[in-house]
Amino acid sequence: MKPLAGALPSLLLRLLLTSTPGALGTNPGLVARITDKGLQYVAREGSVALQKELLRITLPDFTGDFKIKPFGRGHYEFYSLSIHSCELRGSALRPLPGQGLSLSISDSFIRVEGEWKARKAFVSRPETRVQVKLHGSFDVQVKGITISVSLVLGREPSGRPTITASGCSSHIQDVEVDISGGLGWLLNLFHNQIESKFRRVLESKVCEMLQNSVTSDLQPYLQTLPVTTEIDSFAGIDYSLMEAPRATAQMLDVMFKGEIFSRDHYSPVTFLAPVMSLPEQQDRMVYFAVSDYVFNTASLVYHESGYLNFSITDDMVPQGSNIRLTTKSFRPFIPRLARLYPNMNLELQGAMASAPSLNFSPGNLSSTPLMEIEGFVLLPSSVKEPVFRLGVATNVSAMLTFNTSRITGFLKPGKIQVELKESKVGVFNVELLEALLNYYILNTLYPKVNEKLAEGFPLPLLKDIQLYDPVLEIHKIVFIYSSERGREQAGS
Incomplete structure (x- = not known):
């Protein structure tokens, strides 16, 4: 316990789960409730x-x-x-x-x-x-x-x-x-x-x-409580209070903005946080209600930063694969490609069509990201010649996890579906490309995203406070994270 003259009041507000605040009428992205x-x-x-x-x-x-x-x-x-x-x-x-x-x-x-x-x-x-x-x-x-x-x-x-x-x-x-x-x-x-x-x-x-x-x-x-907290080199989170902590007859609610923003350039998001209705539960000591707004502002930041973009070249394809990213390998299902560009390498460049949205439903978290993948021929002059464009859709389920002070996550991908959007080399069957993309996305893209999700982002806790014995409930637009109690770290 820290030996200072504010020990008691410090404990009081250390458990009050502590940019410019949002305009009047906006809703918090995160609410901390002390029962x-x-x-x-x-x-x-x-x-x-x-x-x-x-x-x-x-x-x-x-x-x-x-x-x-x-x-x-x-x-x-x-x-x-x-x-x-x-x-x-x-x-x-x-x-x-x-x-x-x-x-x-x-x-x-x-x-x-x-x-x-x-x-x-x-x-x-x-x-x-x-x-x-x-x-x-x-x-x-x-x-x-x-x-x-x-x-x-x-x-x-x-x-x-x-x-x-x-x-x-x-x-x-x-x-x-x-x-x-x-x-x-x-x-x-x-x-x-x-x-x-x-x-x-x-x-x-x-x-x-x-x-x-x-x-x-x-x-x-x-x-000393920062109103913004760094997440990584791309993003930070705004934990400024939307209003003074709100006391009612049996509890204290603290409303945080909960917006994740780009550290390179701040621009207001074009959507508002939804109204949250917290269950009137009193059996736990602390409740955190986090709306989909928090996660969707994060998705927007990482989308705009290009973090979710990717490219696939032939040297990234496993050596034993029957499919190579070469025009020769593509001859059986895109014959014209091989005739126009004989013995040349290909490159696939992928990007999200828009920032993926995380959807909350009772007991479930899901997302339906849409990607666009463009195929290029690598000409001898080092120029990349566009030859086709694909649309890629998939259903992804998400799992939220926690440690004593951070919210973390994990994506479980579904099988992707590929559609030919545009071709300069004629109509062709995309099934072989679909198999290649499934392999890459499952073994490269998702592990990269899950590595970032495993880092998570911090809950708005003041110094030296940890939560334990958590319970998670997922509602329509919000998940409720509750803890039996908080405690100070050893040595504080």
């Missing part, structure tokens, strides 16, 4: 962090006077105050609809130790004045502590989250002071006054610590 069960887990873990933080509080010295017959007036001072132990119980974190979160802690206990000293002047004769100084130790039992603080969540124009403490209150039910030492019995006569001062000091210090933590530690920590 009541998740918030209570955070509250329990946070109270442990708060206990450690309370032990580091520096309490101020305080002084007072005592007066008792027949001794008269004296002066005391309490110093070197430190919290020796504490136990926070009954922690709860609840959504404040329209605002953020409310943290409450009740039925808690603190023990304070320190030193005291007192002085009293006595006059034995008119000309004689004697100053008596004594000291000792004390022990304070502070019981029935309740703490309540409101955390208002917001969003900067840049899309980063913000947090402020709108109010804090603490109350101490009972304070018991035990004073030992030479005049301890005397100071114990004023325990009500002393206990009242301890109560005021501790109540103000607890709230001061929480408010300072939010301002000086948690808010700067949230500012």
